[in-house]
Amino acid sequence: MDGGSTRHLGLDLGATNLKWAVVEHAGDEWRTLATGQVPTDGHLGPDAVIGRLGDTGAAAMAAWPRVVSVGIGLPGLYDPAAGTVRFLPNVPGDWAGRPMAGPVATRLGVPAFLINDARAFGLAELRLGAARGASSMVGLTLGTGVGCVIAIGGHVYQGHDGTGGEGGHQTIDPDGPLCGCGNRGCVEAFARADRIAEACGTATAEEAVARAREGDAPARDGLARAGRYLGIGIANLVVVLTPDVVVIGGGISAAGDLLFEPIRAELRRRVHITDLDRVRLVAAELGTWAGAIGAAVHGAERAAELPA
Numbered sequence: 223m224d225g226g227s228t229r230h231l232g233l234d235l236g237a238t239n240l241k242w243a244v245v246e247h248a249g250d251e252w253r254t255l256a257t258g259q260v261p262t263d264g265h266l267g268p269d270a271v272i273g274r275l276g277d278t279g280a281a282a283m284a285a286w287p288r289v290v291s292v293g294i295g296l297p298g299l300y301d302p303a304a305g306t307v308r309f310l311p312n313v314p315g316d317w318a319g320r321p322m323a324g325p326v327a328t329r330l331g332v333p334a335f336l337i338n339d340a341r342a343f344g345l346a347e348l349r350l351g352a353a354r355g356a357s358s359m360v361g362l363t364l365g366t367g368v369g370c371v372i373a374i375g376g377h378v379y380q381g382h383d384g385t386g387g388e389g390g391h392q393t394i395d396p397d398g399p400l401c402g403c404g405n406r407g408c409v410e411a412f413a414r415a416d417r418i419a420e421a422c423g424t425a426t427a428e429e430a431v432a433r434a435r436e437g438d439a440p441a442r443d444g445l446a447r448a449g450r451y452l453g454i455g456i457a458n459l460v461v462v463l464t465p466d467v468v469v470i471g472g473g474i475s476a477a478g479d480l481l482f483e484p485i486r487a488e489l490r491r492r493v494h495i496t497d498l499d500r501v502r503l504v505a506a507e508l509g510t511w512a513g514a515i516g517a518a519v520h521g522a523e524r525a526a527e528l529p530a
């Protein structure tokens with residue numbers, strides 16, 4: 223890219239690691255210039271974590287000059303207008319009402335914007351990953367929880383407070399297991415990592431995937447069961463949205479066809495009102511960096527809306 227391009231920083235605040243990415247943007251083209259990570263050290267408390275966001279951003283901007291905006295992805299709820307945190311269940315400390323965008327913007331000297339990490343994942347895949355060029359998309363990110371994101375008309379749908387598209391919390395079984403959100407029988411209550419491990423008879427979801435790949439029957443059955451519930455949830459979203467593409471990411475998506483085949487089977491069983499040949503089901507492309515890259519894209523797109 224040439225002198226017409228701009229550079230943008232993304233910070234992805236995870237429970238364990240704080241990841242960053244610098245992306246370059248020109249016209250419809252986005253590319254990732256650099257990525258990295260440091261420990262979050264959430265036990266040090268919110269002030270230290272916000273300080274580390276600033277330190278990490280400053281180091282990335284020193285190595286990659288000319289950054290003009292920053293986006294911050296966070297695993298929880300926030301107030302988009304105030305730039306404050308509302309709820310961060312997996313990072314210790316009292317986060318409610320704590321300013322995050324403001325202190326980081328002041329420290330880095332560029333505008334800062336918050337985005338939920340699942341929405342950041344989807345935005346990254348939509349602009350420079352597996353859903354590139356799509357108008358409408360459903361994205362799921364499978365990990366500790368089941369993150370979900372939808373895009374319509376080429377834009378990630380945020381809802382009025384950044385919580386739009388939480389398809390992981392749609393009810394699949396009215397009397398199903400309790401979900402962390404307080405409801406029973408959500409997709410997430412069946413397909414989050416610990417429930418998959420439980421269904422597969424393994425200690426972790428990673429072990430479940432490894433065993434299933436080796437042909438272990440209980441692990442294969444457990445993954446097929448999780449895939450079935452995911453497939454029902456995705457079928458509901460496909461019927462509602464008729465997306466161009468469904469993108470599946472997150473650590474557990476490494477199971478590949480052991481998970482994708484039961485999802486496809488469920489789609490064939492349940493979706494009859496639209497042509498499934500026009501709905502691509504694909505694996506995410508950006509891996510562990512999608513959240514940081516998507517946060518950078520969000521910051522760029524929000525900064526572009528600011529008055530000059």
Ligand SMILES: [Zn+2]
Nearest residue numbers: 391401403408
């Ligand atoms: Zn739920």
